[in-house]
């Protein structure tokens with residue numbers, strides 16, 4: 466990239482103006498690491514205190530691995546009647562939650578498969594019992610958008626009806642998980658049975674319009690092209706603008722290539738950090754950008770110098786562990802990595818869903 470092109474983009478970013486998708490491609494292809502770190506930090510520090518980061522201890526409870534979607538990048542699922550499939554009982558789910566409480570955790574994220582027999586009323590009943598048992602002592606991300614879509618279809622409910630049903634059961638969050646790369650060409654190659662991108666955003670909108678919270682996620686490092694990654698960011702940014710900025714955060718993690726059909730390799734830490742920086746700069750309308758300890762371990766904390774301001778300390782997630790992720794419960798060591806990166810880590814409470822119509 467020429468010095469003039471860098472100077473033009475630097476002015477635009479420091480000005481607070483959104484950069485275009487072409488600008489993002491240019492930056493990603495040509496800017497050096499130091500420039501990406503500096504510019505993403507400038508954007509980050511407009512929204513958050515410099516040299517400080519926040520974190521939360523959380524668990525991803527995988528209540529079932531039975532799934533009919535057959536995504537080729539997934540090491541977690543079992544088809545119905547295949548050996549090794551499971552559906553946790555209420556008591557087993559609670560035991561997992563109690564483990565998290567033992568670690569001082571405050572956030573439980575549920576994530577399972579497209580189970581062909583679980584209607585939305587089954588989920589609502591489970592969530593309602595969980596709320597009753599734990600009251601307000603914990604926060605719950607109760608489904609991913611992808612699971613919500615599947616279960617609505619299975620239950621013959623519109624997304625609006627489904628969202629109302631969950632809301633009545635006390636659900637406050639349905640997160641943006643299951644997004645991977647929001648580009649239809651990517652989805653056709655790897656998960657043709659999952660959803661179309663337009664449909665994904667229809668479901669997200671119904672969730673937000675019902676008054677629940679949601680988030681944005683992305684997974685990189687499959688075989689996606691730069692164009693497909695940029696399409697993902699563009700769709701997210703446009704959607705965020707059209708919903709009065711109600712998606713609370715953006716989290717990007719990395720594909721783990723073991724024990725699945727797709728295989729391949731892992732992207733480098735450097736590539737992850739560079740993409741995090743591009744995401745922070747491009748997604749000017751997102752408040753929180755989160756770095757992934759789940760898939761990058763201590764190296765994720767370098768992300769605090771590439772635009773991220775927040776991270777999880779996960780205690781379990783079978784989906785990524787089956788594909789090769791290693792979870793460390795040595796929290797003190799991980800927090801020291803944040804300090805070494807120059808950011809004092811502050812334990813936070815769970816976010817609250819962004820109110821409707823907040824600008």
Ligand code: SF4
Pocket residue numbers: 532533534535536539540541542577578579611656659
């Ligand atoms: S990624 Fe999710 S939807 Fe796809 S096969 Fe795995 S569990 Fe099923």
